[in-house]
Amino acid sequence: MSETHRLSVGDRVVHKAFPPITRHKLALYCGASGDHNPIHVDIDFAKAAGYPDVFAHGMLVMACLGQALTDAVPPQRLRTFATRFVAITQLGAQLTCEGHVAELVDHEGERCAKLALTTKDENGDVKLSGEAVIAL
Amino acid sequence: MVDHSAVGRRLASVTARVEPGQLRFFRATLGEANPVYSDAEAAKAAGYAATPVPPTYLFCLEMMGSEHAFEFLDIIGADLSQILHGEQRFSYKAPVMLGDTLRFEPRIAAITDKKGGAMTLAVIETRVTNQHGAHVADCARTVVILNKVAA
Numbered sequence: 708m709s710e711t712h713r714l715s716v717g718d719r720v721v722h723k724a725f726p727p728i729t730r731h732k733l734a735l736y737c738g739a740s741g742d743h744n745p746i747h748v749d750i751d752f753a754k755a756a757g758y759p760d761v762f763a764h765g766m767l768v769m770a771c772l773g774q775a776l777t778d779a780v781p782p783q784r785l786r787t788f789a790t791r792f793v794a795i796t797q798l799g800a801q802l803t804c805e806g807h808v809a810e811l812v813d814h815e816g817e818r819c820a821k822l823a824l825t826t827k828d829e830n831g832d833v834k835l836s837g838e839a840v841i842a843l
Numbered sequence: 844m845v846d847h848s849a850v851g852r853r854l855a856s857v858t859a860r861v862e863p864g865q866l867r868f869f870r871a872t873l874g875e876a877n878p879v880y881s882d883a884e885a886a887k888a889a890g891y892a893a894t895p896v897p898p899t900y901l902f903c904l905e906m907m908g909s910e911h912a913f914e915f916l917d918i919i920g921a922d923l924s925q926i927l928h929g930e931q932r933f934s935y936k937a938p939v940m941l942g943d944t945l946r947f948e949p950r951i952a953a954i955t956d957k958k959g960g961a962m963t964l965a966v967i968e969t970r971v972t973n974q975h976g977a978h979v980a981d982c983a984r985t986v987v988i989l990n991k992v993a994a
Binding site: 746766777790795 | 865874877889890895903905907909912924926927928929930932935
């Protein structure tokens with residue numbers, strides 16, 4: 708856990724690597740999340756929709772980033788968490804989640820740090836770009 | 844094409860309880876090992892009355908509690924094979940914990956065409972309250988609809 712009250716701009720706070728995303732993981736996440744869109748688990752459906760194969764739920768990737776975030780920052784300090792899904796995350800992707808302090812801000816009257824967050828695959832391609840506001 | 848007149852329309856509200864078995868399934872799927880999410884004592888030490896949910900779990904609760912999770916697609920006139928998740932935002936107001944019963948009130952906040960109509964962005968904003976009537980979170984998701992444009 709970070710000593711959040713001591714954070715300064717530029718500090719690297721979040722860093723976590725995840726194992727490759729398997730078909731099994733996508734099936735489990737389908738059930739565990741309630742997101743039953745077949746495009747993530749049924750290769751026939753994915754191909755009919757024009758994709759070469761199934762691909763990861765954006766929210767599975769955001770869940771990894773959320774895990775990396777609250778490994779580093781106590782969850783009770785989290786005020787906002789937002790991401791943009793920059794590119795599709797393919798099967799087999801090995802994700803690395805990172806975050807640093809972008810600025811110190813006042814958020815609804817509370818002294819906070821804004822973290823800039825990214826999730827990249829093993830090729831360094833950005834999959835998610837986001838930010839979190841955490842109370843200091 | 845997407846029906847722009849749906850802006851402002853409320854979707855069916857959803858009631859969802861934070862169930863221990865479902866939450867365990869989610870943690871196991873993600874390899875979530877942080878004790879604050881599984882150990883009542885660790886949660887209490889962090890200031891929670893019970894174990895809290897991980898930060899993206901609100902999205903799952905809304906989908907699991909919904910009678911028709913993709914209702915908005917019927918309303919705007921699109922289907923599952925056309926959509927991608929564009930953006931997601933959570934704003935946390937108060938803790939959400941094991942045993943809570945949440946009420947989700949989603950509405951279609953915006954529909955915007957992009958790239959000359961090749962894609963449309965639909966924003967769904969959801970206010971979340973708990974069994975005590977406390978406002979616990981706001982969620983916003985942007986769905987990208989890839990339009991079938993005639994060549």
